[in-house]
Amino acid sequence: MTLDATRAEGLARLADFVPRAGRAYAAERNLDRGPADRTNVSTLSPWVRHRLVTEADAVGAVLQRHSLDSASKFVQEVYWRTYWKGWLELRPSVWARYAAAVEPALTGLSAAQRASYDAAVTGHTGIEGFDDWARELVDTGYLHNHARMWFASIWIFTLRLPWQLGADFFLRHLLDGDPASNTLSWRWVGGLQTVGKTYLATTQNIEFATEGRFHPRGLATHAIALDDDAPAPTPLAAPQPEPLPTGRVALLLHEDDLNAESLASGLEAAGAQVVAVAAPSAGEPRSPLSLLSAEGFTAASVPEPSSPLAVEFTAGALADGRDRAGAHFATGTDALDAPTASAVLPWLRAHNVTALVTPYAPVGAVRDRLDRLASDLAAEGVTLTRVLRPWDAQAWPHATRGFFSFRERIPALLREQQIR
Numbered sequence: 451m452t453l454d455a456t457r458a459e460g461l462a463r464l465a466d467f468v469p470r471a472g473r474a475y476a477a478e479r480n481l482d483r484g485p486a487d488r489t490n491v492s493t494l495s496p497w498v499r500h501r502l503v504t505e506a507d508a509v510g511a512v513l514q515r516h517s518l519d520s521a522s523k524f525v526q527e528v529y530w531r532t533y534w535k536g537w538l539e540l541r542p543s544v545w546a547r548y549a550a551a552v553e554p555a556l557t558g559l560s561a562a563q564r565a566s567y568d569a570a571v572t573g574h575t576g577i578e579g580f581d582d583w584a585r586e587l588v589d590t591g592y593l594h595n596h597a598r599m600w601f602a603s604i605w606i607f608t609l610r611l612p613w614q615l616g617a618d619f620f621l622r623h624l625l626d627g628d629p630a631s632n633t634l635s636w637r638w639v640g641g642l643q644t645v646g647k648t649y650l651a652t653t654q655n656i657e658f659a660t661e662g663r664f665h666p667r668g669l670a671t672h673a674i675a676l677d678d679d680a681p682a683p684t685p686l687a688a689p690q691p692e693p694l695p696t697g698r699v700a701l702l703l704h705e706d707d708l709n710a711e712s713l714a715s716g717l718e719a720a721g722a723q724v725v726a727v728a729a730p731s732a733g734e735p736r737s738p739l740s741l742l743s744a745e746g747f748t749a750a751s752v753p754e755p756s757s758p759l760a761v762e763f764t765a766g767a768l769a770d771g772r773d774r775a776g777a778h779f780a781t782g783t784d785a786l787d788a789p790t791a792s793a794v795l796p797w798l799r800a801h802n803v804t805a806l807v808t809p810y811a812p813v814g815a816v817r818d819r820l821d822r823l824a825s826d827l828a829a830e831g832v833t834l835t836r837v838l839r840p841w842d843a844q845a846w847p848h849a850t851r852g853f854f855s856f857r858e859r860i861p862a863l864l865r866e867q868q869i870r
């Protein structure tokens with residue numbers, strides 16, 4: 451994986467992948483041929499995760515070349531991301547419970563479990579494939595979807611380690627580490643997401659889909675769904691677009707949405723004039739354990755509480771998003787130490803602005819941070835308006851049930867987006 455965290459690189463990868471996004475993707479996407487050959491998948495997720503490339507960019511480019519019928523698998527995969535984001539948005543307590551469970555899961559490990567955990571995250575369990583994926587994840591920041599499923603299944607059902615710690619390990623190291631896709635996929639493997647349905651990794655499937663590279667022995671032969679201490683909550687109402695401010699506004703970017711250019715027409719139509727652009731110079735702590743580690747919690751002394759690759763990728767993405775927005779709005783740009791009131795207020799005063807806009811951040815660490823910022827700024831008479839993207843506003847209300855009912859909406863959602 452290159453670490454070029456720019457929209458230009460993401461679009462170049464998308465253009466390269468488009469010819470393979472139709473029937474070839476549908477036929478071959480489930481094969482994990484290893485890090486040297488990723489041509490059967492797009493590897494776009496780190497760019498999409500930060501919206502250096504938007505979901506509309508990816509689906510739009512593919513449907514320029516292929517019919518929806520032949521590219522249906524690719525389009526559905528992109529909509530899995532949208533679905534997971536929407537599902538969590540309607541049930542924010544699932545994120546809060548996961549985040550709160552990580553520290554007790556770590557401190558509650560017995561000595562034998564801690565040894566097993568340390569072996570798992572450093573690739574020393576002796577389980578063929580699993581150890582290779584642990585090292586590949588740390589070395590490259592990427593794993594094929596099936597390797598993620600096998601890894602999570604072996605973590606939960608063979609090693610019997612708490613799923614929350616595996617999810618944290620992924621979140622720290624994946625360049626595409628994403629609160630919704632990661633947390634809910636781990637829950638899905640463990641049988642918490644779709645009641646009674648688990649995912650069991652088998653030697654046969656791994657051997658087949660890795661084209662014989664791995665033949666792990668001693669895997670669990672049963673996958674009994676994990677117990678949930680609280681069933682999935684009733685979905686909340688989906689967020690609605692807020693009225694946008696008029697006149698001079700400052701734009702604060704963050705790592706969850708670095709495509710301010712595509713929000714510009716909505717801002718302009720509302721009469722908002724962007725006169726200053728800023729973004730933090732670094733992303734939020736990658737995971738609940740990274741956050742604890744940053745706060746000095748010693749039991750969080752896990753190997754690499756913040757993956758240097760992921761930290762670097764996010765910082766690069768923030769700089770690229772900031773520069774492009776500055777060029778688009780023809781304003782100066784600033785890099786803030788952090789999106790806190792103590793950094794934001796002097797910046798706003800320097801530009802003589804009291805209205806701040808930011809792309810809507812879905813449930814996760816950035817959202818937690820922006821909620822604190824909004825309340826601190828309100829006390830100073832500054833409003834923070836979150837700009838909800840039509841892509842999310844149109845799709846999220848349908849994430850009330852399972853993916854299979856959500857996916858029925860895809861053709862209508864594409865029409866609303868005026869894609870095809």
Ligand SMILES: Cc1cc2nc3c(=O)[nH]c(=O)nc-3n(C[C@H](O)[C@H](O)[C@H](O)COP(=O)(O)OP(=O)(O)OC[C@H]3O[C@@H](n4cnc5c(N)ncnc54)[C@H](O)[C@@H]3O)c2cc1C
Nearest residue numbers: 491492493494495527528531595598626627628631632635
């Ligand atoms: C345990 C587990 C953890 C995961 N954690 C993450 C995560 O933190 N961040 C993340 O972006 N994805 C996560 N995924 C989903 C999926 O594995 C990755 O999105 C995909 O492998 C990215 O590789 P790609 O870009 O080559 O995908 P492609 O196959 O080329 O798919 C195209 C795009 O569709 C989206 N996509 C594909 N599959 C999924 C999926 N199952 N769920 C959501 N979006 C999908 C991604 O944006 C991806 O870039 C996880 C899956 C599992 C099983």
